[in-house]
Amino acid sequence: MTRQKVSRRTFIRLALLGGIGAGVAYIQHQTAGVGMLNIVRWSLRGQMQWLKPPAIVGLGKCASYDVDLVSYLRELWDISEMPDLRGKSILVKPNLLDEIDNIIATTNPQLVGAVVDLLREMGVSKVVVGEGSAFRRDTYSVVKSCGLSQILDSHGVPFIDLNYDELIPVKVRDGWIRNTDTLWLPRHVTEADYIISIPKLKAHHWAGVTLSLKNLLGVIPSSRYGWPKNIIHINGINATILGLYQSLPPVVSIVDGIIGMEGNGPLFGKPVHHELLAVGRDPLAVDIICTQLMGFSIDSIPHLIGAATAGIGQAKKIETRGIAPDQLQKHYEAPPTL
Amino acid sequence: MPSPIDYLISAQHECGGWGYTTGQKPVLEPTAAVLLAIRNEPLANNSFQKGISWLLSCQHQDGGWGINEDDPESGWQTAWALTTLRYSTQKQDSISKSVEWLITVSTMEITQEEFQGKEIPKRDNNEAFIWPWLPGQAGWIEPTAMAVLALEGITKSRLADFRISAALNYFRRYRTPDGGWNIGNANSLDTIVVPRAYPTALVLMALNRIAQTEIHATDLNALRQDLRRDPSTLVQSSGILALRTLGEDDETLISNITERQLPNGSWEDNPFFTAWAFMALRGYL
Numbered sequence: 001m002t003r004q005k006v007s008r009r010t011f012i013r014l015a016l017l018g019g020i021g022a023g024v025a026y027i028q029h030q031t032a033g034v035g036m037l038n039i040v041r042w043s044l045r046g047q048m049q050w051l052k053p054p055a056i057v058g059l060g061k062c063a064s065y066d067v068d069l070v071s072y073l074r075e076l077w078d079i080s081e082m083p084d085l086r087g088k089s090i091l092v093k094p095n096l097l098d099e100i101d102n103i104i105a106t107t108n109p110q111l112v113g114a115v116v117d118l119l120r121e122m123g124v125s126k127v128v129v130g131e132g133s134a135f136r137r138d139t140y141s142v143v144k145s146c147g148l149s150q151i152l153d154s155h156g157v158p159f160i161d162l163n164y165d166e167l168i169p170v171k172v173r174d175g176w177i178r179n180t181d182t183l184w185l186p187r188h189v190t191e192a193d194y195i196i197s198i199p200k201l202k203a204h205h206w207a208g209v210t211l212s213l214k215n216l217l218g219v220i221p222s223s224r225y226g227w228p229k230n231i232i233h234i235n236g237i238n239a240t241i242l243g244l245y246q247s248l249p250p251v252v253s254i255v256d257g258i259i260g261m262e263g264n265g266p267l268f269g270k271p272v273h274h275e276l277l278a279v280g281r282d283p284l285a286v287d288i289i290c291t292q293l294m295g296f297s298i299d300s301i302p303h304l305i306g307a308a309t310a311g312i313g314q315a316k317k318i319e320t321r322g323i324a325p326d327q328l329q330k331h332y333e334a335p336p337t338l
Numbered sequence: 339m340p341s342p343i344d345y346l347i348s349a350q351h352e353c354g355g356w357g358y359t360t361g362q363k364p365v366l367e368p369t370a371a372v373l374l375a376i377r378n379e380p381l382a383n384n385s386f387q388k389g390i391s392w393l394l395s396c397q398h399q400d401g402g403w404g405i406n407e408d409d410p411e412s413g414w415q416t417a418w419a420l421t422t423l424r425y426s427t428q429k430q431d432s433i434s435k436s437v438e439w440l441i442t443v444s445t446m447e448i449t450q451e452e453f454q455g456k457e458i459p460k461r462d463n464n465e466a467f468i469w470p471w472l473p474g475q476a477g478w479i480e481p482t483a484m485a486v487l488a489l490e491g492i493t494k495s496r497l498a499d500f501r502i503s504a505a506l507n508y509f510r511r512y513r514t515p516d517g518g519w520n521i522g523n524a525n526s527l528d529t530i531v532v533p534r535a536y537p538t539a540l541v542l543m544a545l546n547r548i549a550q551t552e553i554h555a556t557d558l559n560a561l562r563q564d565l566r567r568d569p570s571t572l573v574q575s576s577g578i579l580a581l582r583t584l585g586e587d588d589e590t591l592i593s594n595i596t597e598r599q600l601p602n603g604s605w606e607d608n609p610f611f612t613a614w615a616f617m618a619l620r621g622y623l
């Protein structure tokens with residue numbers, strides 16, 4: 001029996017194939033949690049953003065909540081090429097995480113009232129304000145103590161505690177939420193034509209920043225997932241933010257940065273008189289700009305990097321309008337974990 | 339005083355359940371709360387039986403309950419269902435199954451299979467044994483307090499006793515320095531969190547069942563302090579109920595909640611809040 005000789009060329013080919021196979025197996029192993037297909041899809045979609053038009057973020061400088069906020073918002077809305085909301089059903093989602101004596105941690109009620117006024121001026125068919133507090137069994141406790149209840153009463157706008165709304169199972173997309181194909185979401189969320197996310201501009205000890213995207217976690221119903229939105233402790237806060245965002249109706253952003261929070265946010269930080277209002281129809285773009293205006297690198301904010309990489313919004317090309325960013329630049333104290 | 343019972347009966351769905359708000363599809367927690375509130379009311383006997391039937395119809399094969407009849411996953415609502423079923427003399431097998439689910443529900447560190455083994459799982463970490471909102475997750479104050487209330491005295495299981503004693507240790511360790519409890523940790527990155535009335539009320543009611551000597555005066559002070567801050571009907575009712583359970587009636591709080599009752603007998607036209615307020619005024623969970 002003669003031994004067949006392997007030529008040098010064949011050997012190199014086999015070694016190359018073996019190397020590629022080992023590489024694929026390694027990547028598959030490393031990405032087993034989310035799947036290589038997802039990673040490829042996210043990467044391609046992220047690169048596709050280069051082919052799309054830039055996201056527009058309107059920036060305003062507003063010294064106080066005791067001014068004609070509707071005028072500020074109207075101007076920012078107009079320059080930011082926001083969607084036409086005539087006849088639409090709108091859920092306004094402020095950040096009402098919790099209320100602690102002498103700490104400003106919630107979206108300012110005057111600003112929420114101004115957003116409602118603006119929406120009515122635009123001719124929306126329906127507007128409700130909703131939130132599900134992460135720390136309180138009754139979100140209305142926060143609504144009352146932060147002063148929002150008076151504003152809502154005077155505007156005749158209903159408040160929906162999203163923790164107790166009727167729940168609708170929604171299919172999750174894109175592989176961000178592990179071990180389930182369904183998220184239970186409040187009816188007022190699933191039935192809205194648009195969600196207006198109005199976060200308080202804050203540093204956040206876990207997510208880095210809490211802005212338009214992170215603010216959306218408040219719609220997760222605690223009556224299903226527990227307080228404080230316990231799915232984030234299992235699935236991870238960053239993946240949950242991205243998975244949730246992709247399961248929602250279109251979201252647009254109005255960021256309350258008139259007084260922001262630095263340091264140990266979202267509850268125990270210090271106020272920053274930032275005088276910033278930011279508006280945009282792409283929450284990722286708005287959050288990137290706001291993060292930069294806080295003086296943080298987006299590289300340190302995993303959910304923004306994740307969203308940018310996966311093309312969940314426009315991160316490659318962002319155009320700001322209104323006040324120039326350098327006039328709004330601050331350097332927030334980072335949260336202890338950043 | 340208009341009758342909350344009439345309101346609650348009128349708010350009941352034909353199938354027997356109640357929603358969190360008027361007209362909302364039936365949900366487990368408000369249904370259980372209403373059933374607990376009306377359980378001793380002869381006028382509501384039919385309503386109670388219908389509600390129990392709905393509750394039983396939602397029980398999963400594994401013995402637990404989800405948020406409503408469509409939710410396939412059993413979770414923290416099981417403690418509410420079991421607490422309620424304790425007052426129904428029927429369906430002992432349903433009670434046994436739910437006890438089994440509750441004492442073997444998995445945590446972040448211990449699987450259900452381990453809990454179902456012959457020996458109690460060994461872990462150095464006390465928190466590995468306390469109750470999560472959903473299986474496989476970390477434990478929190480509220481589901482732990484509710485599990486204690488549901489299980490205490492209903493089973494002679496060693497595992498149940500062991501997990502209840504772990505709950506007691508957990509309540510000791512997670513008490514805020516000023517007394518009382520928040521939803522979980524007593525501090526966040528070295529900042530002490532504010533004790534809140536609702537979780538404090540649940541823990542006090544649980545401690546009252548298993549270790550009365552562990553209730554500190556500071557816990558009651560923390561409860562009262564947050565009740566002064568938080569006007570919520572739900573929170574006020576839970577606080578009043580806890581105080582009454584401990585023989586610490588507060589006439590001002592009781593008077594305040596009584597005054598809020600609407601002409602139709604409800605609080606805020608909301609079955610869940612009405613059930614809590616009614617329980618608070620009756621003085622039992």
